[in-house]
Amino acid sequence: MIDVYSWPTPNGHKVHIMLEECGLDYRAIPIDIGAGDQFSEDFLSISPNNKIPAIVDSDGPDGKPISLFESGAILVYLAGKTGSFLGNSDRDKYNTLQWLMFQMGGVGPMFGQTHHFRIYAPNKIEYAIDRYTNETKRLYGVIDKQLSKTPYLAGDEYTIADIATFPWTRSFANQGIDLADFPHVKRWFDEVSARPAVERGVKVLADLRKPLVDDKAKEMLFGKTQYDKR
Template sequence: MIELYSWATPNGHKVHIMLEECGLPYRVHAVDIGKGEQFAADFLAISPNNKIPAITDPDGPEGEAISLFESGAILLYLAGKTGRFLPASTAGKYEVLQWLMFQMGGVGPMLGQAHHFRIYAPEKVPYAIERYTNEAKRLYGVMNKRLAKSTYIGGPGYSIADMAIWPWLRSWKNQGIDWSDFPHLKGWYDEIGKRPAVQRAVEVLADQRKPITDDRAREILFGASQVQQSVRPTR
């Protein structure tokens, strides 16, 4: 049984999707990041970067228990464990991996900044809003061009690259995106969204997540609490 520590965010959804798609049994543990539960000692023991998601697998490599943080690493682990959603051929594998890295290094961080400055920042900073909205549009354009000639992001088959990217596009409106500018990407987005496993995955913990509206949650997520919790001594 995979023990999943997560919250209903794009990074959480990536792993929810993979677990639903590959059919591995799992048990979910809510980590309410708006309340600061990501700083609990038990969670930090498996996710030292205080970010969701994280997993533990008592039946890990060679029968030994393993814990993992970072959603990309978890996707790769689950693909290796099940032999699914990552091509067996060397060329096919690296074609998928480059797009997984594209998500980890570009789509997630940049769209996250677009969300922050367009929606969550306590003051509107025009330069930052323009900067990250433009970067969001650029990234959407890269994916749209890719999907003009490829059935899926990582190649001809559905893969962990699609699972990694799709959840980040659910908030397209908050990113300043007009879908009419990206028809190939929109077609892919709609197709992935119809998959039963994806529909189940986005409901995981969805009833527990609430909009970030209070100052305390904003401070925990975006303020000095992040630094204080990271530098305080461990016991």
């Protein structure tokens, strides 16, 4: 059994989708990041960076429990555990991993900043909005070009690179993106969206998520609490 400590955000959805795609037995344990659950000692013991998601697999590689944080590392672990969605040859695996790193190092951080400054920042800073929106558009262009050559990000097969990237594209409108400008992304987006495991994965814990309107939640996510030493 795998316990996944998570919340219905893009990074959480990555792991929810992967678990559904792999057909693994798991239990979703909500970590309400608006309430500050991510700062509890119990959660910090498995996720020292106080970010979701994290997992505890009772049947680790040596038969003993293992805990992991960082969504990309979790995807690689689950792919290795099941022999799925990483590629068959060494060349395939490295190709998949480079696109996974592209998501981890570019898509996630940049799309996240775009969301913050366009939607959540208390002061609308034009420079920041333009900077991150333009970088987000550039990254969509990179993805679109790749998908003009191959059905999926890492080639002919659906992999953890697609699983990692897709959740970050679900809020394209809030990112200032019109998918009509990126037809290959649109084709890929529609195809991935329709996968049954994806449909199930994005619903995990979704009924618990609330609009980010109260001051406490904003403080937990964006205020000084984030920077306290732990």
